[in-house]
Amino acid sequence: MINVIWLGMIVIGFVFAAVNGRMDAFTAAVFDGAKNGVTVSFGLISVLVFWLGVMKVAEDAGLLRVIAKLLGPVVRFLFPDVPKGHPAIGYILSNMSANLLGLGNAATPMGIKAMQELQTLNPEKDTATPAMCTLLALNTASITLIPATLIAIRLNYGSADPADIVGTTLAATFVATLAAIFADRLCRRMLLLRRPPGPPAENRSPARGGSAPPHYQVKG
Amino acid sequence: MIAFIPLYAYARKVPVYESFVDGAKEGFGTAIGIIPHLVGMMVAISVFRASGALDFLMGYISPLLRSLGVPPEVMPLGLLRPLTGTGSLAYATELIRVHGPDSLIGRIASTIQGSTDTTLYVLTVYFGAVGIRNGRYALKVGLFSDLVGFVAAIAVCLLVFG
Numbered sequence: 001m002i003n004v005i006w007l008g009m010i011v012i013g014f015v016f017a018a019v020n021g022r023m024d025a026f027t028a029a030v031f032d033g034a035k036n037g038v039t040v041s042f043g044l045i046s047v048l049v050f051w052l053g054v055m056k057v058a059e060d061a062g063l064l065r066v067i068a069k070l071l072g073p074v075v076r077f078l079f080p081d082v083p084k085g086h087p088a089i090g091y092i093l094s095n096m097s098a099n100l101l102g103l104g105n106a107a108t109p110m111g112i113k114a115m116q117e118l119q120t121l122n123p124e125k126d127t128a129t130p131a132m133c134t135l136l137a138l139n140t141a142s143i144t145l146i147p148a149t150l151i152a153i154r155l156n157y158g159s160a161d162p163a164d165i166v167g168t169t170l171a172a173t174f175v176a177t178l179a180a181i182f183a184d185r186l187c188r189r190m191l192l193l194r195r196p197p198g199p200p201a202e203n204r205s206p207a208r209g210g211s212a213p214p215h216y217q218v219k220g
Numbered sequence: 221m222i223a224f225i226p227l228y229a230y231a232r233k234v235p236v237y238e239s240f241v242d243g244a245k246e247g248f249g250t251a252i253g254i255i256p257h258l259v260g261m262m263v264a265i266s267v268f269r270a271s272g273a274l275d276f277l278m279g280y281i282s283p284l285l286r287s288l289g290v291p292p293e294v295m296p297l298g299l300l301r302p303l304t305g306t307g308s309l310a311y312a313t314e315l316i317r318v319h320g321p322d323s324l325i326g327r328i329a330s331t332i333q334g335s336t337d338t339t340l341y342v343l344t345v346y347f348g349a350v351g352i353r354n355g356r357y358a359l360k361v362g363l364f365s366d367l368v369g370f371v372a373a374i375a376v377c378l379l380v381f382g
Contacts, residue, residue: 005303009264009273017271025270033266037259040313041251049247054225056243057236061229111342112349119350127354128347133361136346140302140339140362141369147334153313154330159321165330171376172335176369183364187357 088117
């Protein structure tokens with residue numbers, strides 16, 4: 001999918017450049033893009049190093065655990081079919097807490113551990129359980145309190161107030177997360193109503209922005 | 221924020237400096253790790269733009285978006301976001317660089333980039349880790365929430381900064 005998009009951009013660019021007689025600009029653009037990529041990465045080093053350092057301090061101070069305490073009831077509501085006190089709950093909480101703090105590289109290992117724990121409750125080992133789908137829905141919508149990387153980039157380009165997007169990000173992420181939970185619940189209901197042995201039949205999904213593809217193929 | 225976290229940690233007897241350095245190590249690796257992705261995406265984006273292909277495409281969509289008060293430049297970001305985290309980060313960074321971090325476009329780009337995650341990547345990593353081949357409705361739900369998040373990000377930015 002990414003391959004097609006990337007290739008498409010380059011090939012279409014090449015064709016347009018040829019038709020418009022902009023071959024010089026095309027060649028220049030290749031080297032410009034490459035130079036920009038490296039320059040941007042180097043500009044990011046300083047701020048990324050700093051932010052991840054601060055976030056690690058937050059993690060070691062147990063801020064993750066504080067958030068985990070607050071989120072307990074939420075997890076019980078979202079994952080009704082995971083037994084109380086099952087190790088999966090702890091990892092799900094850590095994963096959500098890390099997401100909240102914008103610790104993407106802490107969230108992923110926790111999420112994987114949570115998946116492995118949920119797999120122990122799974123009767124069909126190659127098919128996702130509703131709880132797994134819920135965990136994924138939460139992670140793709142990613143409830144973020146502090147978009148650290150974006151703040152860093154804006155700081156880097158001389159923003160007057162790099163953190164002024166925190167509010168808008170919070171609002172958007174909240175709406176996206178609600179949509180994810182709602183859609184997940186709806187799909188879960190449909191699955192319970194008609195328990196087919198295979199994947200659920202294509203039904204009227206809530207996504208009216210183009211019908212959603214089946215899980216094994218992705219269209220752009 | 222920057223003062224509170226270390227203070228709180230110190231009160232909880234965390235060796236703040238060592239812990240900071242420990243986390244900071246990761247930052248360098250992350251920044252270096254994204255160089256190939258950034259170069260790849262930025263070349264594709266810059267070629268696409270310089271050749272006039274982007275203007276051609278935007279010429280079709282712009283009037284529609286403009287009538288809604290949406291800057292057309294953010295449209296490609298909405299398409300990239302669920303597919304590639306680093307790719308969309310590169311695109312968002314490019315928008316911030318060109319239009320400035322405090323422009324409406326820069327703010328919308330930041331909000332879109334910060335408010336959802338890379339659905340395809342998360343799905344691959346999480347299901348891959350436990351050998352799930354049939355993901356049921358997970359991708360559907362993920363892409364739906366991406367779409368909602370994209371629209372919400374633009375709407376909120378227009379409300380607050382527009």
